[in-house]
Amino acid sequence: MARRIYMEIKRVGELLMEHVPGIIILNKREEIIWISEMIKKIYSQKKVLNNRFCNLFPFTIDILLYTSKIFKTPYGKKYNMKARKVVDEEKEYIFVFMQDIEDFTNDKIRLYCLEKIISSINDGIIMSNAEGRIILYNKAQEKLEELSGKDIIGKYLWEAYDYKAIEMSEHQKVYKTGIPIVNKYKAHAYKDGVPKYVFYSTYPIEKDGEIIGAYSISKNETMLKSLLSETIELKRRLRSKKISKKDKYKDNGTVYSFTDIIGDSEQIKNLIKEAETMALLENNLLIIGETGTGKEVFAQSIHNLGKNNKEPFVAINCAAIPENLLESILFGTVKGSYTGAVDQAGLFEEARGGTLFLDELNSMPIAMQTKLLRVLQERKVRRVGGLKTTSIDCRVISAINEDPQKIIKEGRLRQDLFYRIASLCLYIPPLRERPQDILSMGSFFIGKYNNMLNKSVKSFSPELREIMLSYHWPGNIRELEHIIENLMIRVRENEKELRIEHLPKYIQTRIIGENAVGKIRKKQISLSEILRDIEKRIIVESLNKNEWNISKTSKDLGIIRQSLIYRMKKLGIKSKEKEIV
Numbered sequence: 157m158a159r160r161i162y163m164e165i166k167r168v169g170e171l172l173m174e175h176v177p178g179i180i181i182l183n184k185r186e187e188i189i190w191i192s193e194m195i196k197k198i199y200s201q202k203k204v205l206n207n208r209f210c211n212l213f214p215f216t217i218d219i220l221l222y223t224s225k226i227f228k229t230p231y232g233k234k235y236n237m238k239a240r241k242v243v244d245e246e247k248e249y250i251f252v253f254m255q256d257i258e259d260f261t262n263d264k265i266r267l268y269c270l271e272k273i274i275s276s277i278n279d280g281i282i283m284s285n286a287e288g289r290i291i292l293y294n295k296a297q298e299k300l301e302e303l304s305g306k307d308i309i310g311k312y313l314w315e316a317y318d319y320k321a322i323e324m325s326e327h328q329k330v331y332k333t334g335i336p337i338v339n340k341y342k343a344h345a346y347k348d349g350v351p352k353y354v355f356y357s358t359y360p361i362e363k364d365g366e367i368i369g370a371y372s373i374s375k376n377e378t379m380l381k382s383l384l385s386e387t388i389e390l391k392r393r394l395r396s397k398k399i400s401k402k403d404k405y406k407d408n409g410t411v412y413s414f415t416d417i418i419g420d421s422e423q424i425k426n427l428i429k430e431a432e433t434m435a436l437l438e439n440n441l442l443i444i445g446e447t448g449t450g451k452e453v454f455a456q457s458i459h460n461l462g463k464n465n466k467e468p469f470v471a472i473n474c475a476a477i478p479e480n481l482l483e484s485i486l487f488g489t490v491k492g493s494y495t496g497a498v499d500q501a502g503l504f505e506e507a508r509g510g511t512l513f514l515d516e517l518n519s520m521p522i523a524m525q526t527k528l529l530r531v532l533q534e535r536k537v538r539r540v541g542g543l544k545t546t547s548i549d550c551r552v553i554s555a556i557n558e559d560p561q562k563i564i565k566e567g568r569l570r571q572d573l574f575y576r577i578a579s580l581c582l583y584i585p586p587l588r589e590r591p592q593d594i595l596s597m598g599s600f601f602i603g604k605y606n607n608m609l610n611k612s613v614k615s616f617s618p619e620l621r622e623i624m625l626s627y628h629w630p631g632n633i634r635e636l637e638h639i640i641e642n643l644m645i646r647v648r649e650n651e652k653e654l655r656i657e658h659l660p661k662y663i664q665t666r667i668i669g670e671n672a673v674g675k676i677r678k679k680q681i682s683l684s685e686i687l688r689d690i691e692k693r694i695i696v697e698s699l700n701k702n703e704w705n706i707s708k709t710s711k712d713l714g715i716i717r718q719s720l721i722y723r724m725k726k727l728g729i730k731s732k733e734k735e736i737v
């Protein structure tokens with residue numbers, strides 16, 4: 157019988173070894189009856205078996221049953237030790253577990269710990285892979301969207317969220333462009349027809365220069381509400397103190413004026429002239445332009461040229477604020493109107509005498525648009541929960557990043573509100589329609605990062621310039637700056653020219669791929685020419701990088717010398733190209 161139980165206990169020990177490799181089994185008299193392979197590496201089996209535990213270790217079993225202890229071997233290795241009692245057929249056994257502390261750096265354990273952390277944090281996390289399948293959905297996200305991770309992990313995003321088109325998936329957008337989408341407030345999930353709004357940002361996951369997926373972090377709205385109120389309160393206090401006069405515009409809430417606007421194209425020059433005229437009028441103004449085209453830059457410049465430029469410029473991004481909070485932020489609150497509400501002026505009151513800039517107005521929910529329209533018509537505002545009305549006395553500049561006619565047709569922008577906010581209209585064309593500005597702004601950003609990073613870059617390589625001119629710049633100037641920043645980080649201190657190879661791989665694929673496909677589509681060039689062109693470009697870039705040393709270049713490209721020489725001949729690469737690239 158005893159033998160059977162011993163075999164059984166030994167089997168349990170072996171099974172447990174999968175999880176904790178260091179196991180010692182003791183009988184009731186605390187004599188060691190079995191040890192795992194890992195313990196055999198520390199002590200000789202002869203010395204250990206049948207010996208009493210207290211002869212070998214500095215702790216009593218009673219202590220280890222009660223709490224875990226760190227044990228240091230004579231060689232300096234540390235183990236975490238704990239004990240558990242097992243009673244079987246009235247026999248008592250004690251299992252002592254020894255966990256290598258450094259094991260915590262093992263991938264398996266690290267992964268386990270990360271999973272624990274992800275499931276216990278307050279922020280919602282959802283992650284998808286390259287195909288758009290959901291691979292992670294934590295508990296907090298379940299709470300926010302009232303969906304179950306069990307049901308949706310493994311599904312495509314568009315299946316899980318019932319999107320009408322794959323393009324509606326922001327994760328896929330981020331995966332394809334590599335550009336994060338930040339501070340969104342939107343509902344993707346619906347419970348019994350009720351939208352589950354979440355406040356979130358989506359980021360790409362980059363590994364070895366390639367994007368392999370995307371993830372979003374969603375915030376808890378209640379917490380966010382109090383944070384936002386605090387931020388607004390802080391801003392107000394800062395503004396009222398007018399801390400510094402060093403920056404010429406600091407005390408009115410702006411940083412840009414027309415002199416900061418860069419661009420050599422006729423379009424931008426005309427636009428500045430148009431905007432300068434509009435600055436002298438006091439009508440409400442609508443600025444239309446894709447994301448990152450400089451709508452806020454123009455709005456601030458217009459304010460600073462206007463006669464009320466000493467008064468505040470107050471900006472709010474309508475897409476970033478939860479719907480029920482937007483109303484209190486714009487119109488203000490009266491103490492007690494909801495839990496935690498204080499007597500607080502809204503932004504309309506804050507902007508008195510100056511300008512209120514409503515960015516991404518097209519994201520404002522329709523119900524809120526109705527309230528805004530009423531305020532603009534009556535030119536009076538009433539704080540949430542209050543009875544008293546206050547006259548409003550500010551210029552309203554709004555910005556939208558979509559075609560107004562289209563969103564009116566789709567019912568996302570009230571037509572009457574559009575007429576109210578768009579007495580004057582300024583349209584900023586996308587960067588791809590003003591190629592001259594791509595280069596002038598590019599040079600401006602080179603200068604900016606030369607200063608910041610202590611580098612002395614002078615220009616773009618001809619290849620890079622060509623690619624930049626034919627890329628379609630969906631993120632406009634913001635994206636251009638992001639790309640130049642990436643180039644400038646990677647270019648070496650002694651280099652004078654930015655080249656394609658200075659870009660991370662995922663950006664290269666994004667901009668080169670599109671360039672090539674664009675040319676093929678326009679039938680300007682055949683696929684084989686494109687491939688030849690890319691091959692030539694990569695080889696010449698690498699030759700330049702390696703100062704035309706054939707051995708170094710072939711190593712760099714991962715091909716043998718002979719193959720490199722053959723390809724150079726085939727592609728007509730001669731060393732004179734050193735000067736032209």
Ligand SMILES: Nc1ncnc2c1ncn2[C@@H]1O[C@H](COP(=O)(O)OP(=O)(O)OP(=O)(O)O)[C@@H](O)[C@H]1O
Nearest residue numbers: 416417418446447448449450451452453557633634
């Ligand atoms: N003409 C310009 N000259 C200099 N910098 C510019 C110009 N246009 C845009 N920028 C820069 O590009 C970035 C984006 O500008 P801005 O925030 O004004 O764009 P936006 O159109 O308001 O974007 P969004 O619609 O996403 O709010 C800023 O860093 C700004 O400094």
